[in-house]
C-alpha cells in the first residue's frame with residue numbers, strides 16, 4: 001500500500017515559510033522598483049538545474065507515489081486544430097479515470113482524477129458536459145491563443161465568453177512584445193484587465209518563455225503578472241519552439257517564492273509543453289518541493305500542461321506493479 005505523501009523523497013528546505021490563510025492572490029499596485037531590481041544569474045541557474053535530473057533518484061513505492069501525485073496535477077490537454085467533440089469526450093473520460101482500477105487496487109490507492117482538462121474555447125461545452133458531476137474543472141485557452149496578437153478588446157471578450165461557456169480556469173497568453181520592449185506598465189495593465197474579465201474563474205498567465213529573450217525577462221514578467229493578479233504563472237503554450245525547461249522553472253518558482261515572502265500570497269506554477277516522460281515529471285515535482293515546499297505539490301498550486309505525459313506515467317505504474325511494460329497505444333488519451 002502506498003502513502004499519498006511524498007515525504008520520504010527529499011528534505012524540504014522551504015517548509016519554514018510563513019503560513020498564511022489560502023486566499024486568492026488579489027494582486028498589488030505596480031511596483032517598478034521591484035521589477036527593475038529583479039535579476040537572473042543565467043550561469044548559476046543552469047549549473048543548478050543541470051544537476052537535478054542526475055541526482056534525483058526516486059525508487060519503487062516512493063516513485064509510484066510521486067507519479068500518482070503527478071497525475072492529480074495534470075491539466076490533461078488537447079489543443080489541436082483538428083479537435084472534435086468526440087476527442088474531447090474521450091479525453092474527459094480519461095481525466096475521470098486516469099489510472100486503471102487494477103493498478104489503483106494493486107497500489108492500494110483510492111480513485112484519483114487529473115487536475116483539469118484544458119481545451120480551446122470551442123470545445124468548452126463538450127468538456128463541461130463530459131465532466132459533469134466529476135468536480136474536474138475545465139480550463140480554456142483564451143486571448144487569441146497561442147500568439148495573443150488579436151485586438152485587446154477581442155481577447156477580453158473571448159475570456160468573458162469562455163467563462164460564460166463554463167470554463168473555471170482561463171489560460172491567457174501575455175503580449176510578448178511588452179516584455180521584449182520593457183513596457184512593464186503595459187504588461188501589468190493588460191494582465192489586470194484579463195484578470196478582471198475572468199471574474200471568479202482562476203487565471204493562468206502563459207509567459208511563452210521561449211520567446212522572451214532572457215531569463216531576466218522571464219523573472220520580470222513573472223513578477224509583473226503576479227502583481228497584476230495572476231493565480232498561476234505558466235511557462236508556455238506548447239506551440240513555441242522552446243517550451244518548459246528546468247532553468248525557466250527555477251526562475252519562475254523563485255519569483256513565486258519571492259512574491260509569497262513579500263506579500264503572503266501563494267501563486268501557482270504550471271510548466272507546459274514537451275513534458276511527456278514520467279521521470280521528468282518527478283524532476284519537476286522534486287524541484288517544487290525543494291524550492292517551495294510541500295504546499296506547492298497540490299493541484300491548486302501546481303499543474304503540468306501536458307497532452308501525453310499521462311500515457312508514460314501509466315506505463316511506468318504498470319511496470320511497477322506487474323514488472324512488464326505494455327505498449328504505449330494501450331494508454332492513448334485521444
Ligand SMILES: O=C[C@H](O)COP(=O)(O)O
Nearest residue numbers: 238272273274305306307
Ligand atoms: O498547455 C499545454 C500544452 O499545450 C501541452 O503541450 P504538449 O502537447 O507538448 O504536452
